[in-house]
Amino acid sequence: MNKARQNPLNTAAMHGALILYTLIALFPVFVIIINSFKTRRSIFREPLALPDAESFSLIGYQTVMKQGDFFLYFQNSLIVTVVSLAFVLLFGAMAAFALSEYKFKGNTLMGLYLALGIMIPIRIGTVAILEMMVATGLVNTLWALILVYTAQGLPLAVFILSEFMRQVSDDLKNAGRVDGLSEYTIFFRLVLPLVRPAMATVAVFNMIPIWNDLWFPLILAPAEETKTLTLGSQVFIGQFVTDWNAVLSALSMAILPVLVLYVIFSRQLIRGITSGAVK
């Protein structure tokens, strides 16, 4: 459109700055991963070299497999994340539907009450949460984590989903009512499929903090059989600090699932952030 906005020198400078920052962002991840495939000697002698025939070694991964129960940790993380997300989405969508669809006394108040948790972190209540989990015998079970993450995710989920549900056409729902569908059928069969993109956004937003959380696994479920991947790798690395091969391999194994998830969901995530901010 305009020459002033397309200057080749400017373009080069912009790419230069972006490439520089991309390198800064990726360099640590790159260094960790390449060194996890090297022998101890070459880790120290040439930390920036790619592994070659001479320096290649899987000794770190062997230690990790032998000493740590990473499959169990991974399974725990997966259960906690998937079940919490399912609850957040189901309960959040139901509450959002009630708030956006029906006029009833206290509707606004209920909306404000549920929105409180968007700004106030659930960690503040940790002391009482631990006390409650001890009293109910849920401590050191995955249920403790699932309940906490569900409560943590609900406020934002209700907020985002009710914004979207207001846009679902009234005619559609009323047509359903004329046909004699119950309110539940209208919600599950007509409304839910229409807000699927918003549900995906909420899921992706919640997935990363739940998967990466260290605080609640550390406090509520530190037992060996309930450790999540984040806590498990933290404890493992703490015990093997001097075994660099093992530490680097454990780090790479913790990075891998997140990277895979990111590659699958990055478009969804970025679209979610950008559409959420514009409002």
Add this chain to the structure above:
Amino acid sequence: MQTRRIRWHIAVFLAPAVLVYTAVMIFPLFNTLRLALFTEVDQTRIYVGLQNFRTLFFDPIWSEQFWNALGNNFWFFLIHMLVQNPIGIALAALLSHPRLRFAALYRSAIFIPTILSFVIVGFAWKLILSPLWGIAPSMLDAVGLKSLFAPWLGKEEYALTTLALVSVWQFVGIPMMLIYAALLSIPEEILEAGEIDGITGASAFWKIKLPLIIPSIGIISILTFVGNFNAFDLIYVSQGALAGPDFSTDILGTFMYRTFFGFQLQLGDPHMGSAIAGAMFAIILVGVCIYLFGIQTRMRRYQL
């Protein structure tokens, strides 16, 4: 539509969310604030009013740690505001440039650190900055700055700033994305109108785009504030619960963890821990209120 009978389905739709949220979030929150008013003597809980807070703020043993953690937390926040947000805005400004190639690629790559856990980020940087391994010193050597190297995480005067910068490295993707979205929503006509008046390039950014994205900068600031004042993981992973060297990286999150959970020789004290949580709650509440009533309402929103 209006019927006299109770519409049970509304209750059914609301119940699960409200129950879980109330039982696991709101109730414990207030219960924690209540616990802060008690203490334990001979295994019985007794009411002591605001005594715990008095201890926390004025008793030399506690107050020294508390003010230290609070001061460190403010420094941590300040670094984020001064480094993370300007870098995020600059990256977003570059990315939102029309007809920039590979923009999606840069965006996805720069966002990668944000999705990694603190465990990965903390240990990875600890290794890279470690004088034992020598990646950081040898890289500085390559550009002739080897004399600048110091074991940053091990020195009291640098450790907190270093960790704050690591945290900036991790989270710069969030301001970048939010500002990027805000910049994209600026209509082309406004920029074209500016061009007709001769405002292009950098001055278009300062005079047209920046004023329009100030509401987004406000949102980012409050998100950063809340995030920083309940931060814990990064410090715990890289420096341990004692937040060494000599508590120089102690922030409210690690202080609360140590106090209520206990560490090494120190026994856990849930009541003092609750008092610290109460202080954190108050700080976050004040911050959110300043934002909601002091900043957000006064901010001019332009109808785009």
